[in-house]
Amino acid sequence: MGRLEQGLDWLDDRTGYRRVIDVALTEPVAGGASFAYVFGSVLTFVLLLQMTTGIFLAMYYSPSSTDAWASVANIQDGVTMGWFVRGLHAYGASAMVILAGLHMLQTAAYGAYKKPREMSWIVGVLMFGLLMAFALTGYLLPWDQTGYWATRVATGIAGSTPVVGQQVQQALQGGNEYGNLTLTRFYSIHVFILPALLIGLVVIHIALFRRHGVTPKWGQSKQQLERTTQPFWPDQMFRDMIAIAVVFAAMVGLNLWTHGAGLEGPADPGSSFDARPEWYFRPLFQALKYFHGPMERVVALGLPVVVGGVLFALPFVDRGDDHNPKTRIKYLSVLGLGVVVAGALTAVSFLADSNDARYQKAVAQAHQRAQLARRLANEHGVPAAGGVAVFTQVPHYEAKQLFAKHCASCHQGDARKGPEFGPGYNSRPWIRAFLLNPNGKRFFGLSGFGKMKPVKERGDKLDALVEFVYAQTGPADVKGDLAAAGAKIYENKCAATCHPAKGEEPDGSGPPDLYGRGSADYLVDLIADPGQKRYFGKLNIVGGDKSGDDDDDDDDDDDTKKVKKKVQIRMPRFGRKLNDDQRRQLAEYLRSLRRN
């Protein structure tokens, strides 16, 4: 006797484990093993897989509205094989739904819900309901755009329940709005409550199965069945394992092919997102499109009740000993019709989406945004504010938002009024183009500011002038000699005629001081009030450039008094709207355009 056997004998002596295994495996399968009976075992396998992957996902998941998406993104893009584990869990959910459906169809076809197995069927229908609850609660947990918006619809439907709707909805989502409590609630339901219920029902389901045994194919005599009976192990288990292997291979293959389940961008209540539920809710989703007004909620709440009611009633309506599907065709056709309608609705829903160019575009955009969010989350982490705050990790994110809100209407697009700010702004080529044609549309042509004479210098002198202007913006790659030569030309030509000379106090007549132009401090100050003497002065007042070369301070004051009521300025002062920090961010953003 080998050491191992000795050890096992010892273990069996103390625990009696062999008897347990023996009892578990020596189930006689009346009429012989068959591939028709594999679904229960495959479901049990996928359930175990779901529990395993689920438990390990919980190891890296954090159910809070700030952390949920970030933690799932970390599983997806950071943790070793995290995408694989999460993908198995997601595809496992789909597999459960498909297998449960097939299991029920097989049971119905064989009349296995008939006396004395009614309770097995009822427990099974309850478990199918739990599967749906699993799917619904699990879909929200990543707190991404699809999960967030699709689940809002689901809880919204619950909220349309007559009389107690509000209470039901608030109990489900944990308060008046989606937030931390929604996640902690869904999480606890998904990982503690539902599994406990499901395990309980699985135990009952299997115990009932062991009590009544398999329902063999119809039309066999008792003697026939006894003669062809085979043991569960290994005859049936072998077939079960083949089915398990096929399902597992399909799941793993799909998981590898798609590199795990999808993850949209972080939930953003401020966005508009065209959400879709998981595929197994598509029939209901599509059905709701055909009903409006009060009928909508009747269908949304009623359809699941009707489907459940029909399923529960089945064993009590389809009675009698006859298991032959041909004689039970009217009952089976109800189920068949249900499957066909659900399939048709699903197909219509997916077809409608694939033919909807606008939807496809929105999906592509959302996908791009999701990719960006995930890249930023992986590289920089998600700020404590969570979720969409990940986008603030984009360089100049704040500034771009500010620019879009306050500046873009005048500085970008065809309807703009000022110079165009885009990639290359204040680069050498931009400055050169500006100096040669300052009144072009790209520059001051649309602004209504006075006209600047184009620079007449060419060749080396133009190069020098460009370098001089470029040097003012404070870049690192200035050619010093060239810029110095440019400064001389500037002092001789430009400062002598219009622009203030070096060190000269600007008189406010308009042409701005070029020293320091484009530097951060210069821009911060200019954005605060472009009408300051150092910048555009009177040029920034509509009609201000025509009031001539009025140097007298007193007159200036008079002027302001006179025009105070109807003074119209060209570029607004942002000193109050944007604080110093915001203007500095904008300035840094504008300076960053040079490199682009």
Add this chain to the structure above:
Amino acid sequence: MVESNDSMADADTLEGPESEAGGGDGSSPVDPSRRTFMARATVSMGGVIGAITAVPLVGYVFYPVGKKLVRSPDEPIEVAAVHELPPGGKPLLVAVNADAVRDAWSVSAAPLGAVWLRKLDKGGTTEVQALSATCPHLGCSVGYDEDAKEFLCPCHKSVFALDGEKKSGPAKRGMDPLTTEIKNGRVTVRYKKFRSDVPDREEV
């Protein structure tokens, strides 16, 4: 108890499932070698499926091992102004707050730890001595005993001199010194953490 268990096992005369499969329960006679094949094939398939699931999970579970998943930029952090430090080399405890601590998926401003600062006059120039407040023994927070003018860890009574030198107690080394710099009257510290309970300083 043990005896009754034994007798039960004997009475059932348990055999392997395979041996039973061929015969009783009215099972149809099937070639035993075919059953052996089915049993082996079933176990093998189960093994392969188990391995395909388990191997990625091992990598998954041990992902954090050897990785610096909680980290902050390795830059000196401003902790105090020189004039805030008490005169006469009396120690002051200050928090080291990093602007951006990356903690797995999140990034936020967070305290990294605390340091004891002492202002010292060395030949007319001011220097600041910084000692990590994390006890080199087992990581408790080291306090200061005002009367004895020495550092004292409240957990296991390790005692350190004002310069961090170990005086008594279970600690295997003195308090961990950190590099400081004074810039424009502000004290910056380059914060580090060291492995606890070893005689030599190993950064972690």
